[in-house]
Amino acid sequence: MSDQLSATRKAVAAAQRVVVKVGSSSLTTTKGGLAAERLATLVDTVARRVAAGGQVVLVSSGAIAAGIAPLGLSRRPKDLATQQAAASVGQQALAHAYAESFSRYDLTVGQVLLTADDVVRRGHYRNAQRTLDRLLGLGAVPVVNENDTVATHEIRFGDNDRLAALVSHLVGADALILLSDVDALYDGDPRCGGASVIREVNGDADMAGVHAGRTGASGLGTGGMASKVEAARVACSSGIPVLLTSAALAERALGPADVGTAFAATGSRLSARRFWLAHAAGANGRLWLDDGAVAAVVKRRRSLLAAGITAVEGAFDGGDVVELVNPAGKVVGRGVVAYDAAELPDLIGRSTHELPAEQRREVVHADDLVPLR
Template structure:
C-alpha cells in the first residue's frame, strides 16, 4: 500500500467530506439508507479509536422536497429558505443515525468570516477541540441560511480542506458520487483512472468538470481536485473516493485516488494567512523582490514594489504578485494603501525615519509559489 493510503488508514484524526448527491434523492429529499451507510462507516472508524469531523453538504438539497421545490433554485432568497428547512432535517437525521451507536453529534455552521477573520478562526478551533475532547462528532456545514458568497461561489470541498488544517487532522477524505479521479469525464468513456497523485505534475492533464452529476451540489470534480491539492500542499494526505465506498475509504483506504503530501504542515496562523484569509489588496513586485520573498524568505521592502492595488489598511492581508501577474505570496501589510505610492521603488536611506520599516515582514509572509491556491 502506498504511503498516503497508509497515512489515511492509520490517521488518528480524520476530516470526512460528503457531497449533496451522496445523501439525497434525485427529487431533493434526504435518502435515509445512504445517510445511515455513511454513519455506519464513520461510527466504525470512531470505534477503532479515531476522531472524525464530518463536513456535510446537503442542507439546501434536503430542504427542497419539504418546501415543494422541484429543483435547486437559482435565486439567493429561495436557496436560503431551503437551507433553513434543510439544516434542521439534516441535523435531526444525523443525530438519529449516530444515536444508533450512542454517539453524540454537534452541529457547527461556518461562514467565510469564521475562517477569514483571525479571531473567528481561533474560536472555531477551540469549539472543535472541545467537541472532540468530549467524544462528540462535529458535523460541519456552511451556514447557507445567512451566507451569500458561499452559496454563489463557495463549496464544501474547500471548506473541508480548511477545516482539516484548522482541527489538525491527520487525513482528509473527500466522498462524492465519483469513485476516483479521472483524466476526463468517466461517463463519456475513454477516461483514465488516476489511483495515485504524488505531485502536481500527475494532474496537469486532468479535465475536471465544475458541476456535480446530480445537479444538486455546487462543487464537482474541479473543486475536489483543488481542495485535495490545497490540503496536500499543507501536509495533509487526501483520499478521494465515492460515498458508496465509505466503509473501505474509512477502513483499509484501498479505494479511490490517494494524494501524497506535497508540502510541509504550516502553523495554524501561517495556513490561515496563506489559504483562508481574504486579501484586501495586491502589491506588484519586481524580479529581485520575488527572489528575496520566495527564494530567500526575506521581508518585502518598498524598493521591490512596482505597483499597488486595492483599498487596504495596515494590518490587512494582501497578495504579492510577480511582474507576470502570478500570486507568489501573501502577507500582512504594514502600511495603508494611500501611504505606499510615495514609497515604492525607493531604498530605505531615501525614506523618512518613520517609514524605514518592512512593508511586509518575513514573519507575516507566506510564499505560495508551487502551491495550488484559490480564492
C-alpha cells in the first residue's frame, strides 16, 4: 500500500457515521457456534471508533450459523424451516454475545431485525430510519441483521451485504466497511493463484475483467464476493464510499483505512425517497420505452409521458413502483406510476393533446422517477 492514501480512503478514515458489515465466516466456527474471541476482537475495534467520537452501525450475519451446533446440526441447513429454527436459536446467542462484549466498554447494544418488507414498504422504511437514528442519538450501537426467523424466500434480502448498503443510506452513513474472510477484491479467485489484487475502484472501468464468485468459501454464509461488489455499487452510486477487506484487518479498516479495496463514491447522495425508489422498493411491473422517451427520462430527467411508451408488462395499480425499460430490455429507471396497468394500453403511444382531459397527466412524474445507471 502506498504511503499516499487515496481520497476515498481518507474519506472512510474520517467518516463520523459508518456502517460496518461482518459476515458469518468471520464470527462463527466451521462446525457452527460463535467464535467468541473473534467477536470480542471486532467489538474492541468498534468500541475504539466510538470512543474516538464516531458512530457505528454494525450489520452482523451469523444467526443461522450460530444456531447450527446448539441444534445438533452437521451443516448449514438448506430448507427454509430449519434455517428459521437455527436463526431463532442463533440470533439469541449472537445478541447476547454482542451485549456482553460491548458492556466491557459501557456501550449499550440495540438489536434491529429487518426483513426486505421493512425497506420495500415506504412506511416501514421510515420507521426503521427513525429507530436507527434514535439509537445512535442515544449513544447505543445498533446491531442489524436480517430477521431470518420470519423471512421467507419471497421477502429476503438474499444476503446481508445488500442489507448493509441499504442501511448505509437509511442512516446517512459517511462510509460503508464490508468485512469478510478475503482481504481485498481480486480479479479472480485468489485461492487458485495468479489473481491480482485491486486496491482502488473509481468506476466501472476498474472492474473490467473481474470475476467475482457468488458463494462463500466457508459454506456458512450466503453472500460471496459478487454480492459485496454489488453492495459497493449500490452504496457508491448514492455517494457513500466503501472499503472492502477481511475481518482480521478490521482495526486498520476502522483506523487509517489503508487496507483492502476502496470503492469511490460515483454518484451524489439521493434523498431518502429517491434512494428507496432506486434500490429498496419492489417493482410490480414494467413500462417499455422508445428511444426518445429513454433520452427524456435518463438524460434530461423529464417526466414519462404516454407517447413514449411502447408496451406495458405486469399487473400494477396507480401508486405502485414500476421499472422503465429501453428497447433492448435494459432497466433504465424506476418510478411511481400514476395509472393502473389496465388503463395504459389505450393511452400508450398517444400524444398528450390526443388524450381526454382527465388523462392528460404524466404516466410517471419526474419527481417520482429515478434514472438508473
